[in-house]
Amino acid sequence: MSSSRDDFSIAFRSALLQRGAAQKFSLVFLIIIASIIFFLDIYGFGFMKPIRSIINDGIYRVSLVASSPSRFIPQATGSVTNLFNIKSENEELKKELEVYRQKELSVEYLTNQNKNLRKILESDENLFKEHYVLSKVLIDKSSPYLKSIIINKGSKAGILKGMPVIDKEYLVGRIVEINYLSSRVLLLNDLNSRIPVTFGEDGVQAILKGSGGSRPVLEYLPEGYVVEEGLDVFTSGKDGIFFAGSPIGTTVEKGEVKLFSESSQLSFVKVDLSKQKKEAF
Amino acid sequence: MLNLKTIRKIINLGPLIFLYYLSLSEIDSHFENYFEILSFNIQLIIIYFWVSKRPEALGGGHVFFAGLINDVVIGFPLGISSLSYLVVSLVATYVKNMTVNTRITTDWFTFFIAIFFSNLILFILLSRFSEITVSVTEISYNTFFTLIFFPFFWFLFTYYNSIVTTGRNV
Structure with a gap:
């Protein structure tokens, strides 16, 4: 019983502390470092914000480059599929265009009506301005x-x-x-x-x-x-x-x-x- | 022209490159468009397999840095994925120290213990210390599917490992 407990503690200690030939840090050291970083980030110490911001900006840029192959493949397959769909889509679009031409007239009427109503309400034009x-x-x-x-x-x-x-x-x-x-x-x-x-x-x-x-x-x-x-x-x-x-x-x-x-x-x-x-x- | 030595070196670094690439890139293993609950964590499988089979291919420092990168990309507090990955490394190292010969069934079982503790720590730290809410159900599904997909990657990596180690012990 006690020998099996000893075996466990020896193996566990060894797993935590040992460093292989190619290992520069022991697991326990890395776990402590990770915990410190976690709590520094969580409790939002002032100096962590700019550091995190710089790390984020850098990694996002690298990630964008690293992700480009994975973006290219779906785009390429999508383009081929689109090519086959273009003809039938064109026919449908022509029909839709006719409908929209008719609708355009009513939209113009409604826009004018909307402008007039806003004037009546004396609404703040700035409220509707887009700041995007x-x-x-x-x-x-x-x-x-x-x-x-x-x-x-x-x-x-x-x-x-x-x-x-x-x-x-x-x-x-x-x-x-x-x-x-x-x-x-x-x-x-x-x-x-x-x-x-x-x-x-x-x-x-x-x-x-x-x-x-x-x-x-x-x-x-x-x-x-x-x-x-x-x-x-x-x-x-x-x-x-x-x-x-x-x-x-x-x-x-x-x-x-x-x-x-x-x-x-x-x-x-x-x-x-x-x-x-x-x-x- | 790449010579044979360089190619062998790149193949040797395969698990490490794969781990960093998965942490850094947009590639994810969350297939919500096909099956909403289907998500699994390939990083945990890579870490467990390579730390237990060939630890020189995946050092603790790299596991730590891959975790940090993953935290930045995902949006988790820094260090949480590192802790989660290091727990998997710890269990894998322990199993490696305790066992002489492993089969897929023993690896599968011990991998379950590793991801259980890894995800438990992730959940406790996120729910206790951060403002991010995570669902226990989501974590459970993720753990379940990671476990389900383990044998597939086990065979894949074992085959890859056999390519890498061929002729090394001659």
Whole structure:
């Protein structure tokens, strides 16, 4: 009994302390160093922020280069497939073009009407001005635990923590980490994401919570409320971070929301700087 | 022109290059588009296999640095993946010290112990000390699928190892 315990302790000590021919450090030394780095980073000592920022910027750039072969292969296969689909797509587009030409007339009418109504409301034109920074997605490594992307704009471009990130017209997430030349965007489907939203004709208020999967879920609904399928979900702006009315997705079964923007397909996104401008005044 | 010696050197460094490349690049083993819960951690398999079979191919320092790089790319607090990887290294080294002859079944079982402790430490540190929320279910699925895919990589790496070591002991 005691000899087996001795064997265990000898082997364990040996595993922790021994250094092979090619090993420069023992495991126990590396474990201690890793623990120190972890706690320094967690408790956010002042000197760690610039160090982390420099490390992040450097590694993101190297990662972009390292990932280029893996990006090229799907792009190349996609191009070949596209070539075959072009003809049938062209026919369909011609038909759609006719429909859009007719719609254009009604859009023009509605735009004029909208302008007139804004004049009547004496609305602040600046409120509707766009202050966006266009950014390229550097890394979108999908982790089973964290859903985030890295973009190529950071504090140098005026980006601040918490700013909303948009793909076309649709909200995709918010900034959670800023470096000098890059930033991390927490996507709406991440487990740590919470966004106040509104939907339906009654303007029901809820919180859109990331599920860790592809579809976030609506929480804090009115008591007994059953979510219908097919309702468009918008930001409510109650948190003071997002403007009200940014489209997010459509409700599906079990209170889940199918996002308008596919997070795995993001190439370029826009960061909304307007909140920063507003706060500055 | 690359001579035979350089090629052999590159093949020898294969596991190390693969580990760094996986930590650094966008390549991931999370196939949510095909099957939402399917995700596995190839890095843990690489570390366990090579530390237990040929530790000179994968030093502790490299495991530590690969972990740091992975933390930056994923967005975890620095050092957490290093700790997780080093725990796997520790179990692999212990098993290597305690056993003479291993088969896939013994490796599979001990690998389970390694990833259990590795993911347990990852979960405890993330949930206790950081603001990042991780789901136990996600970690469990990841552990399960990593374990399921282990034999496939075991055979693959054993074959690779046989290529690398061919003629070395002659």
